[in-house]
Amino acid sequence: MVFDTALFTRTLSQSLQALLVVAFCGAWARETGRRQLVVSIRRGLSMAVPATFLGIWLFERTTHQALWEATFATCTLAGAVAFAIAVWRDSSLERRSSAEFLPIRLAFIVAAVAVAVSRQTSEIGVTFHAAITVRSIGAIASMCAAFVSAVVASGAWASCARRMSPAALLKASRLFAMLFVAQVALYAFHESAEARLLPLSDVFHAATEPYGPDSQFGMYASVFLLILPVMAASAAAISERVTDPVTNIVVLGALPALCLAVLVSGALMQPTNAAPAASSQPSAPVTRDANALAQLPHLLFRSTRRDGDRGRAAVAPLDAPDTGRAPTGLQCARVSFGADRGICIAARPDAKDRYDAVVFDSGFAPLFRLPLEGFPSRTRTSRDGRYGVTTMFLAGESHGYAGVDFSTKTTLFDVRRGIPIADLEEFTTIRDGKRIKAPDFNFWGVTFTAADSNVFYATLRTAKSNLLVRGDIAARTVTVIHDNVECPSVSPDGRHIAFKRLDGPLAGEWKLHVLDLATMTERPIASAYYYVDDQVEWLDNLHILYALPHMGTADVWVASIDDRELARVFLYDAESPIVVHATAAAAVTTH
Numbered sequence: 001m002v003f004d005t006a007l008f009t010r011t012l013s014q015s016l017q018a019l020l021v022v023a024f025c026g027a028w029a030r031e032t033g034r035r036q037l038v039v040s041i042r043r044g045l046s047m048a049v050p051a052t053f054l055g056i057w058l059f060e061r062t063t064h065q066a067l068w069e070a071t072f073a074t075c076t077l078a079g080a081v082a083f084a085i086a087v088w089r090d091s092s093l094e095r096r097s098s099a100e101f102l103p104i105r106l107a108f109i110v111a112a113v114a115v116a117v118s119r120q121t122s123e124i125g126v127t128f129h130a131a132i133t134v135r136s137i138g139a140i141a142s143m144c145a146a147f148v149s150a151v152v153a154s155g156a157w158a159s160c161a162r163r164m165s166p167a168a169l170l171k172a173s174r175l176f177a178m179l180f181v182a183q184v185a186l187y188a189f190h191e192s193a194e195a196r197l198l199p200l201s202d203v204f205h206a207a208t209e210p211y212g213p214d215s216q217f218g219m220y221a222s223v224f225l226l227i228l229p230v231m232a233a234s235a236a237a238i239s240e241r242v243t244d245p246v247t248n249i250v251v252l253g254a255l256p257a258l259c260l261a262v263l264v265s266g267a268l269m270q271p272t273n274a275a276p277a278a279s280s281q282p283s284a285p286v287t288r289d290a291n292a293l294a295q296l297p298h299l300l301f302r303s304t305r306r307d308g309d310r311g312r313a314a315v316a317p318l319d320a321p322d323t324g325r326a327p328t329g330l331q332c333a334r335v336s337f338g339a340d341r342g343i344c345i346a347a348r349p350d351a352k353d354r355y356d357a358v359v360f361d362s363g364f365a366p367l368f369r370l371p372l373e374g375f376p377s378r379t380r381t382s383r384d385g386r387y388g389v390t391t392m393f394l395a396g397e398s399h400g401y402a403g404v405d406f407s408t409k410t411t412l413f414d415v416r417r418g419i420p421i422a423d424l425e426e427f428t429t430i431r432d433g434k435r436i437k438a439p440d441f442n443f444w445g446v447t448f449t450a451a452d453s454n455v456f457y458a459t460l461r462t463a464k465s466n467l468l469v470r471g472d473i474a475a476r477t478v479t480v481i482h483d484n485v486e487c488p489s490v491s492p493d494g495r496h497i498a499f500k501r502l503d504g505p506l507a508g509e510w511k512l513h514v515l516d517l518a519t520m521t522e523r524p525i526a527s528a529y530y531y532v533d534d535q536v537e538w539l540d541n542l543h544i545l546y547a548l549p550h551m552g553t554a555d556v557w558v559a560s561i562d563d564r565e566l567a568r569v570f571l572y573d574a575e576s577p578i579v580v581h582a583t584a585a586a587a588v589t590t591h
Contacts, residue, residue: 004142007566011124011143013213013222015150017183018048018120020225022113023154024176025083027161031169032090040106044113048121051114055122056129061531070191072119077184079112084177090170130529130566139566153226160233168236172229179225187213194553203306290315290326291363297581299545300337303327304553305573313344313364318579321571328364333376337578338448339385341367341415345376357390359415368418373409378487378535380446381415381578382453387473388415389446389456410443410458412473424458424478427471431480438462443478445487445535446471449494457488457497468497468515482520487535489544498525498536498544498561512536512546514561528559528567537577539570547575 022045029037055072059065124143131139161169190212193204211217297318303309303325313330317323332344333355340362348354348371355376359368374392381388394407412421424443429436445459456471460478468485469478488499497515503524510533512525528546536544542561547554554575559567571577 004138007127007139008142008146009219011127011146012149013219014120014124015147016153016222016225018117018124019150019154020157020176021080021083021116021180023157024173024180024229025113027158027169028087028173031161031166036106037109040109041113044110045117047110047114048117051118052121052125055118056125059122059126060129060529066191066194067197069119070188070195070197072115073184073188073191076112076116076119077181077188079109079116080177080181080184082108082112084174084181087170087173087177126529127566130526133526133529133563136564136566157226157230164233165237168233171236172233175232176225176229179228183221183225186211187218290328293317293324293326294362294364294580297579299556299571299574300335300342300578300580301556301571301574302332302335302576303573304575306553314574316571316574318581325571330358330360330364330366332358332576334379334390334576335578336379336381336388336576337385337580338381338383338388341381341385341388342578343379343381343388343390343413343415345372345379345390355392357388357411357413359388359413359418368415370413370418370420372411377408378444378446380448380535382448382456383450384453386414386416386453387421387448387456388413391444391446408442408444410446412446421473422476424471426476428477429460429469429480430477431467436462436480443469445489445499447489447497447535449490450492451494457490459486459488459499468499482515485515488515489536489538491538491541493541495541496561498538500532500534500536512544512559525559525561525563527561527563527565528557530557530567534575537579539579545570545577545579547577549575 022041026038026041029041058068124147128140128143131143164172186208189198189204190208192198193201193208195201198204211221213219293315298315299318299321300313300315303312303314309327311331311333312327313332313335314325314327316325330344330346332346334343334345336343342360342364344358344360344366345355346358348356353375355372355374357370357372357379358366359370360366372390372392374394376390377393378391379389389410389412391408391410394409410424412424413419414421424446425441429441440462442461443458444461447457449455449457454473456473458469458471458478460467460469460480466484466486467480468482468488470481471478484501485497485499486501488497490497495517497517499513499515500510501513503511510531512528512532513522514525515522525544528544530548532546532548534546534548536546539545539558543558544561545556545558548557553573555569556571556574556577557567558570
């Protein structure tokens with residue numbers, strides 16, 4: 001069992017945000033004699049249980065997670081502001097009559113507590129559900145340890161509050177209210193920008209990203225929701241009990257030093273989001289030279305970072321993608337590569353909503369420009385750089401596969417000569433030994449085998465069914481071999497096909513599965529616990545890469561097909577990932 005420090009820290013941060021607000025509000029209400037308020041807080045905590053299960057169901061399926069996170073954070077902010085106003089209006093912790101609370105105010109408190117708690121426990125629940133599904137003992141233990149730690153910390157505060165003087169408790173409650181409002185306001189603003197609900201959303205999102213809930217700052221800031229109020233209460237208690245001014249100065253001066261020590265130790269223990277490495281080579285140095293990075297095993301991808309490189313094809317070292325990324329000169333909607341040739345689906349500069357397939361070499365220099373019809377969907381290049389394929393949407397309101405009214409055009413190219421070979425609908429389609437043909441044929445999701453670029457797999461949709469076909473370029477045939485498969489991707493060893501499937505009626509219920517080609521048995525990839533609507537890329541024979549969008553941007557995630565570890569971010573602000581172990585140019589240099 002491997003203890004996951006990063007998962008522990010993240011879960012602890014989320015748990016503290018969920019539980020400390022109950023602990024502080026409850027202690028303040030109890031000590032001021034607001035019995036109805038205490039009861040309402042308890043009811044809100046009870047309501048958070050079913051709300052959490054509803055939130056788990058929602059987050060596992062929604063395609064607009066940032067929008068929901070922004071909504072929940074904004075609702076929590078309203079309750080946090082109300083609590084802060086109530087605390088700061090108290091000149092002391094005198095006892096008050098609970099009759100001052102009207103039913104509507106009590107209902108607001110119940111709802112506010114339920115939302116404040118469930119907005120975090122829902123996210124914890126999604127990850128915990130995945131950890132149980134994949135039977136990751138280390139992940140389960142890490143999350144349980146974090147949640148128990150938060151429960152103990154919150155309970156300890158509630159217990160200590162009974163023994164504090166009114167002045168000490170009031171100072172601590174006010175400081176917590178101020179910190180919590182600031183944190184939730186920042187998160188609500190950040191998530192609203194990510195959901196593109198604000199003017200200049202790209203600018204605001206980029207500015208707040210280093211302080212967001214998933215940043216190192218965000219993870220450790222939650223700890224100070226407890227540490228700083230405890231220090232404020234301790235300082236108040238010391239001032240009340242110690243009359244010697246010298247001792248007072250020394251003791252009170254030690255508290256900020258202790259706080260600084262905790263901050264420094266936390267920074268030194270920052271967890272990483274390192275994904276399974278594709279090689280054992282040392283990390284590449286930080287560089288902005290795409291051609292230099294391309295000589296190493298690297299990831300080619302489309303940058304979704306909100307800066308001047310957005311939309312460009314870029315590269316990053318495969319074993320440590322976060323150590324450096326370099327943009328190329330190619331502006332791509334989709335990108336692929338194999339050996340010494342690649343395809344960039346690029347907008348035509350002289351025509352709106354028109355695209356070309358730009359064939360480029362290992363130095364990212366364009367070689368051919370081939371006109372395409374429709375809107376970009378997929379592109380793949382065979383590993384030997386001989387063949388390439390593009391899939392374009394020709395019709396459909398959303399230009400997506402979830403609708404019933406769409407049409408695709410999948411074109412096979414000889415990328416070395418820069419000429420089209422055929423539309424896949426021109427190939428002979430065989431099922432159960434017989435040739436079939438229908439007007440509603442649509443092909444997409446082509447994936448080439450590593451051993452033989454003449455062989456490929458793809459999805460064929462006909463009669464509202466998605467069929468897995470095996471193609472032979474030389475014979476100009478495709479043969480149906482399995483049902484209910486979308487966007488297949490064949491593993492490097494040719495033994496498995498990873499694919500997506502719509503497992504429910506909602507558009508966000510895409511899930512990844514893996515098919516064993518020897519036995520033709522399939523199973524879900526439980527470690528990829530969020531919805532996935534993408535054609536995956538294989539990092540190695542046991543790990544897959546895929547993009548998860550979130551309101552205008554995307555990240556590349558990595559998941560294991562054997563479910564021994566949870567999926568995690570492989571590279572932020574990226575999509576259309578292609579693994580390149582060595583280019584032809586690099587191979588010549590090496591030999």
